[in-house]
Amino acid sequence: MRTKEGNKEQEILEAALRVFAEYGYPNAKVGKIAEIAGVSTGSIYVYYKNKEAIFIEIIERLWAQLVGQLRMIEQRTDITAIEKFDGLIDVLFDAFVDKPFLARAILNEFQEDINITKATYLEDYHEFLSIGKKVFLDGVAEGNFNPNFNVEVIKLFVLGGVRMLLHQWANDPQDLTINLLRQNVKYFCRRGILAQGR
Template sequence: MRTKPDEKARKILQAAVEIFAQKGYQQAKISEIAKKAGVAHGSVYTYYKNKEELLYQMISAVWKQFSQKLHEISKAADLDPLQKIRKMVDATFDAFTGNPQLGFVVIKEHNELRKKGIDASKEEYLHLTKSFCRVYEQGVAEGFFNPGIKCETYFHFVFGGLYHIIHRWAYAPPSIDLEEAREQVQHYVQQSLLGG
């Protein structure tokens, strides 16, 4: 039975995640990715122009799913602003740690693309900021949150710290208790938004 094209592309991408996580982007070879995916070497180039595009696609996919999740949370009619903030923190942890190999590659190798002027997350980061600010504005309007916070600056500050925690986890998993970190971040974010 022949493998469907989209299934073959998915297998190649998953193999690339495993090889990049194991060897690093610079050391990985397309031939190794093809072998791991169980496809001919030339088949990789049918779906991906080069190794750089493989990396771009995997990073872009993570950020798109993450952005979509935060958008959905921000629009959820059944959640109050505090619940939305907690779910946004959860979604951030889950986006990068739910699949540890993929999270490691995204965290570790994203700068390889940025060095070349390619940012697989720029547009999605703007969407994340909008989703967060939508929740913040709802929280201010409903009397939950301190109205004196500049939302975009606050988001950059909080997300930068959160991303740093996940970055440390990616490089040394035993040094970070993810569940404890998740709870602490939720608590600190909530308290800082409620503060007068």
């Protein structure tokens, strides 16, 4: 038989990522994904139920990876919550440094085209947010973080801010380096906008 070469599934995924990123989910043609993956149209459906399943797989893998990384940071005992928070920011940025395609795809995650009810991919997303929340609360317990914030609000705000920056950067990476973004975000989150002493 023609043996499953074992990397077609992965190649389809990578091709899909590029196509989703370039055209957006609704305009991403399955045939285009197949072409880029170097595979026939029909083969796509050997590995994935349908277009949506590919998209969901991509998102799931991303969040699973991010959750894994963040969890390692959160469990360390040798650093403060402040440093863990920095780590969280780094995890987000690192995920996209050399994958602007992924950044663009993920930014459209909530597109209405995906039947969100089917998506289990939110699990890891929520887990990520949950760990982030824990880091913050630890910081409050340590006395390092301001206890007056609503954690839900802050975590969404920070996530949204990072997303926006990555989006912009993915579209036009020229003048803003990832590290500049990263540093500014970390510092802003720590000290706010005010001048020291104010």
